[in-house]
Amino acid sequence: MTEMPPEPRYDVIAIGNAIVDVMAPCRDELIEELGLNRGGMTLVDAARAEELYAAMGPAREISGGSAANTLAGMAMLGAECAFIGQVADDQLGAVFQHDIRAVGIDYDTPARAGDPPTARCLIFVTPDGERTMNTFLGASQFLPPAALDDAVIASAGILYLEGYLWDPEEPRRAMRRAIEVAREAGRKVAFTASESFVIDRHGADFRALMNEGQIDILFVNEHELASLTGENDFETGVARVSAKVPVLVATRSARGAIAIAHGERAEVAAEPVARVVDTTGAGDLFAAGFLTGYARGEGLERCLRMGAICAAEIIGHYGARPEADLAALVEEKLG
């Protein structure tokens, strides 16, 4: 592409899992009793989901899904957003649809009839605020390439892809096609690695995409960075990946985050939080803040600060959808 692409209609379009989170606090001991992967995300089948739900305390349902959470944050920060993801034609699907549209995100993927039901993520939150996620993917894994409207994808400045969704086959094909469409249209492709296990299973794909220059912006945490590079040393891993992707954002939980963009490096400390209630969505909202700043052409450090502010908001309460007015928070802290 040598021509400039036309002014984007959306700042970002994301493809991700369409999930409702089912969250409850739990004793530390329960994580062991149930044999859960503390702090991680585990895919579960319907029977295991039933078993875990039965063992869970009284819960609340809040829409989730990694990329959808990121978009909700971006929309609250004023970005124009569209989402693609598969729900079933059931009550939880209606909840997901409502919540994502209610923040002003365009979301038109038709609900899928019949089984399986809408995806849910059973989230056990221990007293330290750590979330342990168990995802029943349900309808979410049947997102067909046909659900993608090329013209809409081409009309977004950034295509944002969720690594979790790389695992099931149908959505992976859909995402590969979306990458082609976006690149053809001269748009940026952003990717969040999501979880080490995804990289363990599909690292070759991700490395190939990076080597081919298909990824413009990559979000990883330090564990994912290590999985991706096979390097336990953080800085070595950063150097390795930043040679391949124009913009790398690496988060380190309480130790803040760094970004390297076209050779420039910036770092930010974690934003102080009065009490860590529930870490669900911290990475998703970090990406929301960063990407909104990036889409607006803000400086790298400000993008990181926006990410840190959004992440701090989300871990101060239950659920991975923002409760506070993120735009006002950013304005208050950064002016």
Next chain:
Amino acid sequence: MTEMPPEPRYDVIAIGNAIVDVMAPCRDELIEELGLNRGGMTLVDAARAEELYAAMGPAREISGGSAANTLAGMAMLGAECAFIGQVADDQLGAVFQHDIRAVGIDYDTPARAGDPPTARCLIFVTPDGERTMNTFLGASQFLPPAALDDAVIASAGILYLEGYLWDPEEPRRAMRRAIEVAREAGRKVAFTASESFVIDRHGADFRALMNEGQIDILFVNEHELASLTGENDFETGVARVSAKVPVLVATRSARGAIAIAHGERAEVAAEPVARVVDTTGAGDLFAAGFLTGYARGEGLERCLRMGAICAAEIIGHYGARPEADLAALVEEKLG
């Protein structure tokens, strides 16, 4: 009855609406724009529920229902509880079932097949923490008398009835029968008036029940007391009703509550709250604290204090199901 009834298996059995709350913060102006009854509970049909949901911001789903909320509080305080209420055989019904059983309440009412779906209450929470409720009763209003097991009702020390459920015909018949069964077994009948509109429509029934000595414990707020007696003066209303019911508990929001039991009077101030986030369930949890104390044979003032502590917990966060350990809270404050 002159014989002593056998030791109860349950401290309380409640009959109430089986509802999932759908809650979202909202601007003050939206209440007027949508023509809502600010601070009240309004019954809505399916079409109006759709319309209001579409106008609502991103929401969260938390099990609710007045009597069910009260039981959840009582169970957390250590009471043995059973619940009767009608859900549909759908995802929100499964959510309600899960949440009530997860606090240790026995709940065996079979889910109802087909339409209508499980009840939901669309709750708009204004910045002052006031909740404006719009209830689509769905399956809840089809609780059949056949769902009542006489032996189970007779095995509970207290039968607790929710005024809201007096409105639809089938549950009203079920509740009338439950009162007969409980009285025949020498048990107490407790009743919460729920809302002025219920009294406006069914005040004659309630007054008849009181006059016949069918109600042992009555929970009202000051508005309901005024509707019930036609007396705007609080003390006059209290005197009028307490002549008819052995135990009267009258709550006055921020002005605390009073109880008159067998001629003895006690008062309590409202418990301080750092920030009123959402008043949904304040009355329900007041009843939970009071009734748990009463079932244990605590003194009247302590029962009121337990009510005030539980009410303060619930209004400090979203949702009408307790988040803190209520038993620990009561222990901490009252020893």
